[in-house]
Amino acid sequence: MSKHLTVIITTALAASIVLISLIAPFIAPNDPYKTDFKSVLAEPNDEYPLGTDQVGRCILSRILYGANVSLSITFALLSLVFVSGVTIGIVSGMKGGIVDDILMRLADIVLAFPDIVLVIAIVGVMGSSVSNMIIGLSLVWWTKYARLTRVSVMKAKGNIYVSAARMAGASDLKLITHYILPNIATALIVQLVLDISGMLLAISSMSFLGLGVQPPTPEWGNMLNEGRSYFQTAPWLLTYPGLAIFITVAVFNLLGDGVREILSREQA
Amino acid sequence: MKYFLIVLVIFSVGISGCVLNNSDSSDENVLNMAIFWLDNDVDPINGWNGWTLTRCGIGENLVQMDENMILRPSIADSYEIVDEYTTVFHIRDGVTFHNGNSVDATACKASIERALEKTDRFDVKFPVESITADGQNLIIKTSEPSGTLLNKLADTVFIIVDVSEADEEDFKYKPICTGTFKIEEFNADKGMVLSKHKGHWLGNTNVDVVNVKYIQDASARAMALQAKEIDLATQLSKHELELFEDNEDFIVQKGPNLRVFLLRLNFEKPYMKELAFRQALSYGMDKETYAFKLVDGTPAKGPINELLSFGYKGEDYYQYNPRKANELLDELGYLDTDGDGVRECNGKNIVLEYISRTNHGADANNIGIAMQQQYKEIGIGMKVSQMENYADLASSGNFDMLWERWTPAPTGDCQYFIESGYITNAAGNYGKYSNATLDAINSELNSTLNKNDRDALGLKATELVMEDVASLFIYYQEGNIVTSKKVEGVERFISEVYYVDDRVRLVDA
Numbered sequence: 001m002s003k004h005l006t007v008i009i010t011t012a013l014a015a016s017i018v019l020i021s022l023i024a025p026f027i028a029p030n031d032p033y034k035t036d037f038k039s040v041l042a043e044p045n046d047e048y049p050l051g052t053d054q055v056g057r058c059i060l061s062r063i064l065y066g067a068n069v070s071l072s073i074t075f076a077l078l079s080l081v082f083v084s085g086v087t088i089g090i091v092s093g094m095k096g097g098i099v100d101d102i103l104m105r106l107a108d109i110v111l112a113f114p115d116i117v118l119v120i121a122i123v124g125v126m127g128s129s130v131s132n133m134i135i136g137l138s139l140v141w142w143t144k145y146a147r148l149t150r151v152s153v154m155k156a157k158g159n160i161y162v163s164a165a166r167m168a169g170a171s172d173l174k175l176i177t178h179y180i181l182p183n184i185a186t187a188l189i190v191q192l193v194l195d196i197s198g199m200l201l202a203i204s205s206m207s208f209l210g211l212g213v214q215p216p217t218p219e220w221g222n223m224l225n226e227g228r229s230y231f232q233t234a235p236w237l238l239t240y241p242g243l244a245i246f247i248t249v250a251v252f253n254l255l256g257d258g259v260r261e262i263l264s265r266e267q268a
Numbered sequence: 269m270k271y272f273l274i275v276l277v278i279f280s281v282g283i284s285g286c287v288l289n290n291s292d293s294s295d296e297n298v299l300n301m302a303i304f305w306l307d308n309d310v311d312p313i314n315g316w317n318g319w320t321l322t323r324c325g326i327g328e329n330l331v332q333m334d335e336n337m338i339l340r341p342s343i344a345d346s347y348e349i350v351d352e353y354t355t356v357f358h359i360r361d362g363v364t365f366h367n368g369n370s371v372d373a374t375a376c377k378a379s380i381e382r383a384l385e386k387t388d389r390f391d392v393k394f395p396v397e398s399i400t401a402d403g404q405n406l407i408i409k410t411s412e413p414s415g416t417l418l419n420k421l422a423d424t425v426f427i428i429v430d431v432s433e434a435d436e437e438d439f440k441y442k443p444i445c446t447g448t449f450k451i452e453e454f455n456a457d458k459g460m461v462l463s464k465h466k467g468h469w470l471g472n473t474n475v476d477v478v479n480v481k482y483i484q485d486a487s488a489r490a491m492a493l494q495a496k497e498i499d500l501a502t503q504l505s506k507h508e509l510e511l512f513e514d515n516e517d518f519i520v521q522k523g524p525n526l527r528v529f530l531l532r533l534n535f536e537k538p539y540m541k542e543l544a545f546r547q548a549l550s551y552g553m554d555k556e557t558y559a560f561k562l563v564d565g566t567p568a569k570g571p572i573n574e575l576l577s578f579g580y581k582g583e584d585y586y587q588y589n590p591r592k593a594n595e596l597l598d599e600l601g602y603l604d605t606d607g608d609g610v611r612e613c614n615g616k617n618i619v620l621e622y623i624s625r626t627n628h629g630a631d632a633n634n635i636g637i638a639m640q641q642q643y644k645e646i647g648i649g650m651k652v653s654q655m656e657n658y659a660d661l662a663s664s665g666n667f668d669m670l671w672e673r674w675t676p677a678p679t680g681d682c683q684y685f686i687e688s689g690y691i692t693n694a695a696g697n698y699g700k701y702s703n704a705t706l707d708a709i710n711s712e713l714n715s716t717l718n719k720n721d722r723d724a725l726g727l728k729a730t731e732l733v734m735e736d737v738a739s740l741f742i743y744y745q746e747g748n749i750v751t752s753k754k755v756e757g758v759e760r761f762i763s764e765v766y767y768v769d770d771r772v773r774l775v776d777a
Contacts, residue, residue: 035641037554037561041507054630055562055637215652216637229487229630233507 003265007258013251021067030058032065032218041234051236053227059236062218063244069219070248074200077134077141082192085142089149090176093157104150107143115140116205123211133212137202141195148191152184159183186263194256197249204245220245296476297774299755301500301767302489304627306482308456309440313387318424323767324462324480327427327445330357330376330406331418335759335766337526337576337680339418343371343428343446344406352413352717353397357406364467365430366450373401378431380408380421390695391688392423415717419679424765448770449478458482470770473757478768484627493518499752502767505631506564512750521760524575525747528568528676529632531622531669531740532699539613540668540699544596546737550586551593552646553639555742562638563631565743570730571676571685573744575762578682578726585734593646604647611647619649624671625658632671635742662698669740670698678763682726683713690729690738701738 020027029049036056044051050059092103110118122136156162157180165179204221206212213219215226220241227237303323312318312327321327330344341347344357363371377399384393394417397409410417420426430444441454448470449462462478481498483489489501490508504512512518539545559567572579602611602618610617622639624632636652643650655661662670676685688694691710692702709729716722733739749760749767757771 033641035638037557037638040561055634055641210654215633216640226630226633229485229505230507232487232490232511 003258003261006254007262010251010255010258014255017248017251018071020064021071024064024068028061028064030061032057032061033216041230044236050240053237054230059240062223063240066218066220066223067244069213069217070200070203073203074196077137078192078195078199081138081141082145085145086149086188088142089146090153092146093150093153094172107146110140110143116202119206120211128211128214130213133206148187149184152187153180156180156183190260190263193259197252201249297474298477298479299475299772299774300479300481300498302481302483302492302498304484304503306456306459310454311440311443312424312427312429313383315388316424318427319765321427321445322424322765324478325448325768326451326462327424328447329422329426329428331422333422333680333763333765335761337762339422339680354407354409355417359404359406360469361404363446363469365446366444366465367430367433368467369430371428371446373404373406375430376406376428377401379428380426382431382434383425387425389425391684392420392425394420413715413717415722416681416683419681422679448473468770472770474773486629493750499755500758502749504748504750509748517753519751519753520748522746522748523760524566524573525745525762525764526573526575526675526677527673527745527764528571528573529673529742529745531742532672533739534665534668534699535701536665537668539602539618542600543736544600547586548593548596548646550737550740551589552643552648554588554642556588558635558638559743562634563743564746568741568743570734570741571674572730576677578723578730580727580730580734590645597646609647610649617649619651620668622650622652622669623658623661623667624654626654626656628671628673675764678765682722686710686729690733703732703736706732
């Protein structure tokens with residue numbers, strides 16, 4: 001029961017973070033791009049609740065808009081790698097043989113490199129921009145879902161109900177959509193929820209390194225990077241974006257853990 | 269477990285104590301300093317690499333600029349300008365190279381000839397008729413009148429080195445010079461270790477070893493100072509300087525220096541060819557605010573600041589006036605026809621590429637962000653990027669505005685900045701600026717000897733590039749040098765070519 005409560009609370013928190021990111025333009029106290037030269041590096045005050053940055057922009061407004069940017073990229077990317085990874089995994093698992101070999105060796109090659117290093121290399125070659133970061137991250141992250149799906153599909157394929165359905169004349173597509181996917185969905189969804197925080201961190205890291213979201217677009221990672229050299233004299237430049245990342249990552253991590261626990265208990 | 273942790277802590281404290289004691293127990297006086305720039309090698313004939321040698325007290329010239337930009341003898345103890353072609357230097361007795369070889373006119377001749385032959389810096393070359401060495405007398409004759417011979421010889425390219433060792437493999441990392449310190453170790457990523465040149469002709473310093481640490485990031489330099497890892501650092505940023513100004517453990521020296529920060533414009537872009545467009549760019553940016561609020565500097569009028577005799581002292585051209593900028597752009601016919609807030613030129617949105625290099629630091633980027641915001645008001649888009657491969661980009665011409673920092677007159681003469689940055693096809697003229705009048709002034713300077721006449725020409729050139737908006741001149745830097753209380757004898761040179769020399773001393777060390 002208490003597990004359910006945790007999940008309900010974290011779901012509520014996660015939902016409120018998403019909601020805040022969606023209504024950011026309406027609740028932000030200032031224009032996140034507007035430079036106010038009279039208040040450069042101002043401490044938190046009435047006009048700027050979390051202070052201003054090195055060119056006099058409102059930190060709170062930038063964090064709120066940044067939530068929108070960070071989360072939309074995270075969800076877009078996750079949907080992309082989820083769909084492509086699962087598709088590749090299903091093809092690999094169902095077809096087997098040479099197709100499976102080729103796809104899985106490809107995944108092995110990608111997995112041989114530390115993921116963020118590979119993304120840095122890809123973006124470094126292609127030039128830093130949001131679209132290139134998305135390409136880089138999806139080229140690396142699909143393998144996770146492909147492998148998980150492949151193993152699950154192979155396991156499910158051996159079940160009697162699949163053989164029965166096949167003998168009853170079900171097509172491959174019907175087998176997948178009606179018999180296999182519903183049975184392996186739990187594991188995939190748990191993985192998806194668990195990956196939200198990881199993906200958010202990866203995107204922020206890339207932007208911190210200057211390879212992702214480009215200034216002046218507010219993003220938590222690039223806010224940290226811009227504030228880096230002021231941490232002794234104006235610590236609020238780092239504290240608040242840092243806290244935003246910390247809270248969001250923690251909430252989505254807890255949510256992932258909770259979902260996993262509940263779903264695995266239900267399955268057992 | 270708890271006891272294990274305690275033991276571990278004691279053990280590690282013990283180890284770190286040993287390490288600290290090791291460095292303290294030696295009798296040598298060690299100065300730790302930071303530099304913010306280090307090239308792949310320090311052979312003075314390569315580009316501006318020799319600046320590291322002068323900054324760290326390693327290399328010396330025949331004559332040098334002192335902290336107030338006054339020419340003073342160094343390896344030469346006197347010189348005489350015989351006529352407009354001939355200058356005679358007397359080489360100081362008792363000067364020795366780091367390897368112990370003595371320095372005479374023949375050695376100086378060889379060093380200067382090597383520099384003239386091999387340097388890639390065309391702006392410092394001079395036409396030689398003959399260089400004659402006679403004992404301690406060095407006679408340099410030029411084939412054309414050369415009014416700036418002394419200034420050129422004060423450039424780091426002409427640091428006197430022992431040419432007899434120049435073919436050695438590691439000469440470019442450990443050039444044999446004559447300065448107070450000699451290089452023991454060189455690492456292009458980390459810095460250098462120097463030792464005292466015991467045979468130096470002055471021999472005043474009590475510093476035995478200098479650890480020169482290469483720290484690019486200004487905030488990292490500030491932290492190293494706070495942690496007492498270094499005793500001397502330069503060019504801290506405005507907000508970091510505040511950490512040291514009221515601190516009795518440190519001495520802060522600051523004031524205007526020669527350096528100017530500017531945005532080079534790319535004249536290959538169709539809109540940049542229009543004077544009115546460039547004027548609008550100048551009217552559209554509030555450099556006064558940038559200089560005072562974002563960086564600690566003075567708004568720049570032209571390339572040369574008023575510290576120098578040929579600096580422009582009048583009213584600035586095209587000062588911040590967005591209304592005027594909009595009028596000019598409207599007149600040019602660059603209108604925003606699709607209503608997206610950005611004006612168009614030949615049907616395409618005008619979005620300027622603003623490029624700075626990573627080690628230009630946060631200030632370069634912040635001014636870009638500020639300009640981006642202000643240019644919105646005049647309907648000009650801007651993309652601000654900071655990158656590592658700036659040099660490739662500069663030469664490829666793939667930019668609209670290129671952030672540059674210049675010391676426009678490191679040797680106190682006006683021709684350098686014109687010749688190396690603005691005349692047609694100059695090496696540093698990445699924006700392909702071309703102006704026949706300026707080229708003519710430069711040729712005239714070649715044959716003008718009198719200092720006042722040269723200054724007048726320099727001023728004329730300055731006004732010309734300002735009026736023509738050859739670049740957007742943003743601000744003059746406020747130079748600073750922070751030393752810990754245990755270091756004495758460090759002067760702030762307005763040229764920034766020198767940091768420490770024979771006067772540096774460690775007190776109660």
